[in-house]
Amino acid sequence: MSSDENILGMRDDEWIDKPIDDDSLVITKMTTETLSVKPSKRKALLIFAPLSLEQEEVKRVKREEAANKRAERKVKIICAIDMGTTYIGMAYGSTLRDWNQVKVVSDWGSGPDHIHEKAPSRIAYQKENPGLDSDKTVYEVRPGMISCQWTKLLLDPSEDTSGLDDPLLEKSVGTKLMHIPIDMTAQEVYRDILKRAYQQIWNSLEDEMGEKALEKTSLRFVITLPAGWSLKGRVATRQAARDAGFGGRGRDDIVLIDEAEAAMCYAVTSILAAVPGISPFQAKTCAVCCDLGGGTIDVCTYKISSIEPLKLEEACVGQGGKAGSTSIDRALHELMQNKFGIAFEELDIAKVGAGSAFMEAFEGKKRGFQGNDDRRKTYYLPLKMTKLDRDDPAVAASYDFTDDMVKLTGEEMESLFETVVEKTFQLLATQVKRTMKAKNPPVKTVVLCGGLGSSPYMMSQVQSFIDENLSDGVELVRPERPWSAICRGAVISHLGKSPVTHRRARDHIGICWHVKFDPDKHEEADKYYCPHQGLRAKNQMKWCITRGQKMSQSFSETIPCYAVMKGTNIQKDEYVAYQHLYICSRKNAPDRVDDPGVRRVATMRLDLTKVVNEKRQREGAQPPSNMSFNMDIQAKLGNDKGILEVVAKGKWKKYGEITLEYEVDPAYKEVSFSEDD
Incomplete structure (x- = not known):
């Protein structure tokens, strides 16, 4: 075991470090003049000493300023950013207003259309489009430009979704x-699109509030992301x-929320308000x-607790997969390659990529497709291909050479939906099964939302799934404006106290540590000697968060442990230890x-420089070659920040700083489903 990696061990003995007695520090906060007064009179002196008129005025002004600052902190503008794979939506509301006064940003600054x-x-970068005078984003990107889209799917390349991803997704990475x-990362492209979003929502708020009022107002930015991220x-x-x-200003902050949670907050709130007393949502x-x-x-x-x-x-535990509206687009490209071969494959990205006239025309057909009678229709998509074999009857049946149009039959259009329909049914069936196994109340409502949730075809398919697979009385509902349900719900969830009281941990999260060696339990190869605790067994897992565990907003779990820092007899600029963080989805x-089911996802960097130097000073001229520190590793996951936070604490003090460095590309491949499925 490396001297500075996975150093934590189970604490078997009493605390080695005794806390510093801070009582002596308190008295130094009192002035020398105060200390000269007898203790019996000290309280009276502190409370009843008269103030001059000037002091009274200064005190009043300070009190007023403090009250104003507290009021300013309480009044927040909640701004939600739903940065989707294909579209971005934003909304905002005030903590002084009701949920139904939430406003959606609708003017994207590119004209009345x-x-x-x-x-x-x-985004279309100027460096890839020489004819542009600057980078172009959102509606400024025109057909024919080389552009970047679907970048969100590349932000989480290591995410394993247990067979729920679109199988064509991996083939699409790096394609048109x-x-x-070539010189950028997905995170950098995503950042550049978000810059436009920040500018847009700031402009919208400034138009409504004015520049001075906006500068004084605290903003909370609620960023949505997939539940399975x-x-x-x-x-x-x-x-x-x-x-x-x-979140760049000191008074602003950033929080994260799962897209499904935001959508649920909007759906339940809006539907309950629209039909009071008659609602598909019932307590219990x-x-x-x-x-x-x-x-x-x-x-x-x-x-629904109440x-x-x-x-x-x-x-x-909720689930997700990388299969949505873009799955249909990927299926279209595969169909075109099968039909037209090299004639389609050699077309420039500006002709067939995201934002092209070809894909924009398909987008309209896709949204309007209903199934039923639409299966007998023929759909035309503009695309000029010059290397087609006019004498091939299969090509002639699928291409209009007169108008340079691709022809799709209604049956072919329906086949493009197969993957997303299959994955939706798979996810719904698994969720219902998990809900029953956890002995929850029965499922009575299915809420459909999101951009593809607006599709009449998907609505009919989900209804068919409910009719065939779920019990009688289960209703399918779709809130008004399902396309913007997520950004609206993200605002609603933070206008006051969130209606979601508990969430579930998606994975087991833990550390690898060493424990007291037991020959009946541990392997001989794991044996090693600790200078402070004796014979130990390494390679043992300690799970601090359990998959499926209920987590409140204030949820945290603590691991009592100890760490040995070696080389403390040598003067160094810093004393740093590393501890790997692991997860398991079983x-x-x-x-x-x-175990094959355990994968490393991050490394905790624990800076012990301060406490080591303090102990070196106490030890004098000959500090020990290694030092042991008892500490509690505390993991927080249920808070609004939406990320894992880890801190190390002693009995009365904080042990340095912990930073998490996530793995770039962990080698890991799971089975198609978790054990409980």
Whole structure:
């Protein structure tokens, strides 16, 4: 075992470090003049000493300023950013207003034709389009430009979704559909699109509030992300938002929220208000939220604890997969390659990539497709291909040479939906099964939302699934404006206390540590000697968070442990230890770190410089070659920040700083489903 990696061990003895007695520090805060007074009179002197008129005025002004600052902190503007795979939506509201006064940003600054609830989340860089005078974003990106879209799916490349991803997704990375400039990362492209979003929402707020009022107002930015996003993906999303300017002022902050949770908050709140007394949502039942987005599908189940006040909690571990509206686009490209071969494959990215006239025309056909009678229709898409074989009857049946149009039959159009329909059914079935196994109340409602949730074809398919697979009485509902449900719900969830009281941990999260060696339990190869605790067994897992564990907003778990820092007899600039962080997605987490189901996701960097130097000073001229420190490792996951936070504490003090460095590309491949499925 390396001297500075996975150093934590189970604490077997009493505390080695005794806390510093801080009582002596308190008295230094009192003035010398105060100390000269007898203790019996000290309190009276401190309380009743008269103030001059000038002092009274200064005190009054300070009191007033403090009250104003407290009021300013309480009044926040909540700004939600739903940065989807294909479209970006934003909304905002005030903590002084009701939920139904939430406003959606609809003017994207590109002319009267672009007044929409969302804008395309894409960017065309000037360096890839020599004819441009600057980078272009959202509606400024025109057909024919080389652009980047679907970047969000690349923010979490290590995420394993247990067979729920679109199988064509991996083939699309680096192709015309998922283009990234050669000298950039996905996070940098995502950041650049978010910069435009920040500018847009700031302009919208400034137009409504005025520049001076906005400068004094605290802003909370709520960034949405898929429920199945990994710890690394969450950190990457948050960092990209910060790099784009969000939360850059001292009074502003950034929080994260799962897209399904935001959608559920909006759906339940809006539907209850629209039909008071007659609602598909009832207390002591469960509702499944199915968020069909551009690049992901999220399905989460919520138990409705009460209606008034509204209280929700995750009933079981939610799931998601990288299969959404873009799955249909990828299927179209595969169909075109099968039909037309090299004639299609050699076309420039500007002709067939995201934002091209070909894909824009298909987008309209895709949204309007209903199935039923549409299966007998023929759909035409503009695309000029010059290398086609006019004498091939199969090509002639699929291409109009007169008008340069691709022809799709209604049956072919329906076949493009197969993957997203299959993955949606798979996720719904698993969620219902998990809800029942966890002995929750019955599922009575399915909520459909998201951009693809607006599709009449998907609505009919989900209804068919409910009719065929779920019990009688389960209702399918779709809130008004399902396309903007997520950004609206993200604002609603932070206008006051969130209606979601508990969430569920997606994975087991833990550390590898060493414990007292037991020959009946441990392998001989794991034996090693600790200078402070004797014979130990390494490679043992300690899980601090359990998969499926209920987590409140203030949730935290603590591991009592100790760490040995070696080389403390040598003067160094810093004394740093490293501890790996592991996760497991199985139902039952293994005991050993070398189990195939355990994967390393991050490294905790624990800076012990301060406490080591303090101990070196106490030891004098000959400090020991190694030092042992008892500490508690505390993990927080249920808070609004939406990311894992880890701190190390002593009995009365904090042990340095812990930073998490996430793995770039962990080698890991799971089975198609977790054990409980």
